[in-house]
Amino acid sequence: MTDRKSLRFTMRDKRRALSAEQQRDASLMLAEHLAAHRLFHLARRIAFYLPNDGEIDLGYLMEYAWQQNKLCYLPVLGPRNGRRMWFLPYHSDTQLIPNRFGIPEPVHSRRDRLFSPMSLDLVLMPLVAFDHAGNRVGMGGGFYDRTFGFRRYRRHWQRPWLLGTAYGFQQVGQIDRAVWDVPLDGIATEQGIQRFPAHTPD
Numbered sequence: 001m002t003d004r005k006s007l008r009f010t011m012r013d014k015r016r017a018l019s020a021e022q023q024r025d026a027s028l029m030l031a032e033h034l035a036a037h038r039l040f041h042l043a044r045r046i047a048f049y050l051p052n053d054g055e056i057d058l059g060y061l062m063e064y065a066w067q068q069n070k071l072c073y074l075p076v077l078g079p080r081n082g083r084r085m086w087f088l089p090y091h092s093d094t095q096l097i098p099n100r101f102g103i104p105e106p107v108h109s110r111r112d113r114l115f116s117p118m119s120l121d122l123v124l125m126p127l128v129a130f131d132h133a134g135n136r137v138g139m140g141g142g143f144y145d146r147t148f149g150f151r152r153y154r155r156h157w158q159r160p161w162l163l164g165t166a167y168g169f170q171q172v173g174q175i176d177r178a179v180w181d182v183p184l185d186g187i188a189t190e191q192g193i194q195r196f197p198a199h200t201p202d
């Protein structure tokens with residue numbers, strides 16, 4: 001097994017092994033950190049995800065975002081060969097259907113894919129492991145990297161801001177950056193938020 005593969009394996013196991021109480025406590029703490037953060041306040045259109053495979057749950061933060069009249073979005077997978085994602089609005093009455101990985105996503109038609117991921121202000125990105133420099137290992141599909149690849153070429157308009165969300169224990173020593181990896185602007189865990197200032201406005 002390659003390093004990346006075995007890292008995915010151990011971290012995903014660890015994530016799934018958390019008790020319901022540990023998961024809830026961490027999710028609440030994460031929501032408190034993010035709700036108090038400037039990037040969250042400045043953002044109007046925010047991409048969330050529904051937790052899968054033991055991922056840290058953004059549900060509490062999403063409730064708060066709705067109360068604040070922010071627009072919340074969820075990823076939907078594009079055609080199988082493209083491996084790109086689109087983002088669809090998500091309200092409490094949005095109809096969901098499981099995608100090919102069993103993760104619920106908003107029911108939609110092709111026309112709904114007109115909303116560009118470029119129009120988002122803030123993207124909360126699930127991840128499997130991260131390091132001190134903001135390098136990230138995801139589930140291995142390359143979906144986030146492909147969808148937000150344009151951020152690697154944007155010099156002045158640095159949106160959407162890309163914030164990884166994870167449990168603190170998902171931090172590891174060092175992850176090699178692949179050429180297609182999109183650098184994160186920060187990482188939020190139940191322990192707090194780390195920013196990588198080279199990529200964010202001050």
Ligand SMILES: Nc1nc2c(c(=O)[nH]1)N(C=O)[C@@H](CNc1ccc(C(=O)N[C@@H](CCC(=O)O)C(=O)O)cc1)CN2
Nearest residue numbers: 049050051052055075101103126138139140141143144
């Ligand atoms: N909550 C959440 N939603 C998300 C993602 C995510 O990481 N988390 N994604 C981020 O990219 C996209 C989905 N990507 C995924 C990629 C792989 C697997 C997965 O479980 N793979 C299985 C084998 C898959 C199969 O062929 O059936 C595995 O590795 O065990 C799941 C989601 C979009 N939505």
Ligand SMILES: Nc1ncnc2c1ncn2[C@@H]1O[C@H](COP(=O)(O)OP(=O)(O)OP(=O)(O)O)[C@@H](O)[C@H]1O
Nearest residue numbers: 136137138139140141142143144145146149178180
């Ligand atoms: N922008 C891109 N263009 C072409 N191929 C890409 C791009 N981004 C990723 N890939 C391909 O996708 C595969 C998976 O990438 P990687 O292992 O970095 O996924 P990941 O970051 O763990 O997953 P995700 O982004 O879905 O969370 C890689 O083997 C790579 O070939």
